[in-house]
Amino acid sequence: MxxxxxxxxxxxxxxNTPDRVLRAIAAPTIDHRGPQFADLTRDILRRLGPVFGTTGPIVVYPASGTGAWEAALVNTLSPGDRVLCFETGHFATLWQDMAQRLGLDVEVVPGDWRHGADPAEATARLTADTGHTIRAVLVVHNETSTGVTSRIPEIRAAIDATGHPALLLVDTVSSLASIDYRHDQWGVDVTIAGSQKGLMLPPGLSFNAVSAKALAASRTARLPRSFWDWAPIIEANARGFFPYTPATNLLYGLREALRMLDEEGxxxxxxxxxxxxxxxxxxxxxxxxxxxxxxxxxxxxxxxxxxxxxxxxxxxxxxxxxxxxxxxxxxxxxxxxxxxxxxxxxxxxxxxxxxxxxxxxxxxxxxxxxxxxxxxxxxxxxxxxxx
The missing domain is CATH 3.90.1150.10 (Aspartate Aminotransferase, domain 1)
Known part of the structure; x- marks a missing residue:
């Protein structure tokens, strides 16, 4: 037909990518080592903070959300580290598979794909881990395959109630800028996101919001990393730049999308x-x-x-x-x-x-x-x- x-x-x-964002992306590319680009970077990073609910660093990659998954893992963990993963749907399963391929010891909490991560199960698993061998808890906030949103504040409360030091890593690829989310207030250590959903952009950008605890963990983590390493990106961002050639035109679009979110509130x-x-x-x-x-x-x-x-x-x-x-x-x-x-x-x-x-x-x-x-x-x- x-x-x-x-x-x-x-x-x-x-x-759907708004016309305003498409027009912004269509602007001429500028020198990514020049002062105009530095202003662009600083403006974007400033505007991203409220969307993630954080005053801490936000690392931007020219990648899909899958890249941001890997970045969250390799910056905070070492080979053989144990991670607790909640199987809430297809994407949670893919993240678990990635963790295994990276050489992590993955403990999976099975799920029926109709419910989110169970705070009571988090309490039980972490309480049983008296030696604190679990280094991180992995949760998908909004499971794109099922339409189920896990209750992240309750997972954080479960971790805190046990006195466990595990990091909390949360995927917000299909919830950021759509569902209320508060990285700092909820005590999340790494928030993973992508550009192609609530941020109203085409695919191609991904993000890690990083807590002080996660940043400290990155200094001793031993999983191999080069492109995904937070340190050189955060250092370059302080001057308004990136240690690689950035996706300049997608960043134009991101700035316009963030303006639209600001205007609506x-x-x-x-x-x-x-x-x-x-x-x-x-x-x-x-x-x-x-x-x-x-x-x-x-x-x-x-x-x-x-x-x-x-x-x-x-x-x-x-x-x-x-x-x-x-x-x-x-x-x-x-x-x-x-x-x-x-x-x-x-x-x-x-x-x-x-x-x-x-x-x-x-x-x-x-x-x-x-x-x-x-x-x-x-x-x-x-x-x-x-x-």
């Missing part, structure tokens, strides 16, 4: 995402379908994963929606393949865009022969009409 109008990219990232950004998430869940339930996340406290503000009834294929629904209505929905990953589709509602999104998205999903479900109540869109609109 010939498509007219704009494609609806409703996957949980990369998200972070509390309003978080509230908007929560409204859109609530409207989406109301639609799903009115259709008679089930949201994958099983704990009301852990519903994601960034995306909603929808379970399809037995006898139906989520990927067939996605294919119909793409072919007939030019909209992309997220696929089920890992053990969820064919069982769920994911609706992304993060980044540069407004009420009418979400209404169109849910209308497209509803038409796709009907076209795929999924038995639903067509009241789903109406339920979402009722929520969107309330401020």
């Amino acid at each position: 010939t498509s007219t109008g704009r494609h609806f990219l409703q996957i949980p990232g990369p998200t 972070l509390p309003q950004v978080y509230a908007r995402h929560q409204r859109h998430a609530e409207a989406t869940r109301l639609a799903v339930r009115a259709w008679g379908l089930e949201v994958l996340c099983a704990d009301e406290r852990e519903h994601s503000g960034s995306l909603t994963a929808v379970l399809v009834p037995d006898g139906h294929d989520a990927d067939e629904i996605r294919a119909i929606v793409l072919d007939r209505w030019n909209m992309s929905l997220g696929t089920g990953l890992g053990r969820l393949a064919g069982r769920v589709f994911r609706i992304g509602h993060l980044g540069d999104l407004n009420d009418l865009m979400l209404a169109g998205t849910l209308a497209g999903v509803q038409m796709g479900l009907v076209a795929a022969g999924v038995p639903i109540d067509p009241a789903g869109v109406t339920a979402a609109l009722d929520r969107l009409q309330k401020r």
Whole structure:
């Protein structure tokens, strides 16, 4: 089918890049050793602090979130170090796999992919570790494959209650600038993020926010690192530069995206995402379908994963929606393949865009022969009409 109008990219990232950001990226490249670039770097690092909720260093890499995962591990840990990982979904599993390949001793807390990291299990595991051999706890804040948000303050409280010295490493790739997050206040040691979701950029930049405790750990950590080493980047950033050739035009886009977040105000950004998430869940339930996340406290503000009834294929629904209505929905990953589709509602999104998205999903479900109540869109609109 010939498509007219704009494609609806409703996957949980990369998200729609605002026109303002695209125009900023299109500016001429400047000398990355000159004074104009130094001003750009300082402005970006200053604006990033409130988004992460930190006054400490934020390291920027020209990489995907996977690179930021590796940077967090190699800067803080040594070969054979033991790490405690919560298996909350596909991306948590990939991070665990990376830790194993890097030569770390990985202890996995299994999960059903419908719940977040369990604070009680964190308490039990850390209490049992009387020799303090666990060097770090790895948690994905918002699991992109499931739409489940782990309760990071409760994980921090569990660590503190045991008096355990383990570092807390948190992946915020699909939550930063979409769901309330506070690196300093929540006692996180390394926060991992990427550019292509709540920050409204194309893929290509990733981030580590670093606590003083993590920075101290990096001075004695012995995992091999060169490109990912925080020290030379932080040193160069103090002068407004990088020790490598930076992704200048993506940094232009990042500055513009941060300006947009400033203009809207972070509390309003978080509230908007929560409204859109609530409207989406109301639609799903009115259709008679089930949201994958099983704990009301852990519903994601960034995306909603929808379970399809037995006898139906989520990927067939996605294919119909793409072919007939030019909209992309997220696929089920890992053990969820064919069982769920994911609706992304993060980044540069407004009420009418979400209404169109849910209308497209509803038409796709009907076209795929999924038995639903067509009241789903109406339920979402009722929520969107309330401020």
